Amino acid sequence: MREFYTITELTREFEISTRTLRFYEDEGLIAPVRRGRTRLFRPADRLLVKQIMRGKRLGFSIAEIRDIIQMYKAPQGEAGQLQKIVERVEEKRGELRQKRKDIEETLAELDAVEEACVNRLAEMRVTS
Structure with a gap:
């Protein structure tokens, strides 16, 4: 080493x-x-x-990373750090799931807008 x-x-x-x-x-x-x-x-x-x-x-901020690193030095030591990591991972997973849901909703809205535009263009072609 x-x-x-x-x-x-x-x-x-x-x-x-x-x-x-x-x-x-x-x-x-x-x-x-x-x-x-x-x-x-x-x-x-x-x-x-x-x-x-x-x-x-994994998407953690510097402050979150600092907390995890400092937890290792705390009296709880490695066990405390591991527990903190588990908690942060659960939080991050929840945030990512919410972002995924928001993205899926936005994509569905975009699909609806696009479909409405395509339909309107088709109507305009038929009437002209």
């Missing part, structure tokens, strides 16, 4: 910008070691970046 990763290595691995890593650092999500102006990331930081990226893919 490696002792450190450079910012370039992490940006390439996770396909993110250096600005993104600095943002995560500013938000207190990761804490690289500094050697002069160089940031060196421990394996734990790399794992946190991986978890942050997973959270982002």
Whole structure:
């Protein structure tokens, strides 16, 4: 196992910008070691970046990701973090189901509008 990763290595691995890593650092999500102006990331930081990226893919906000990460450090430890993740996943699933319902309703409305327009155009052709 490696002792450190450079910012370039992490940006390439996770396909993110250096600005993104600095943002995560500013938000207190990761804490690289500094050697002069160089940031060196421990394996734990790399794992946190991986978890942050997973959270982002799942649609969690930075605040939600921070809560989950901080829960691990709380007295409840891993069990508390896992429970928090389960709760957040349930919430996110509910939000996505509502969005899907809204999209399906909008698509049905678009279908109805399109059908009405096509029918009206057909009527106009017959009468002209």
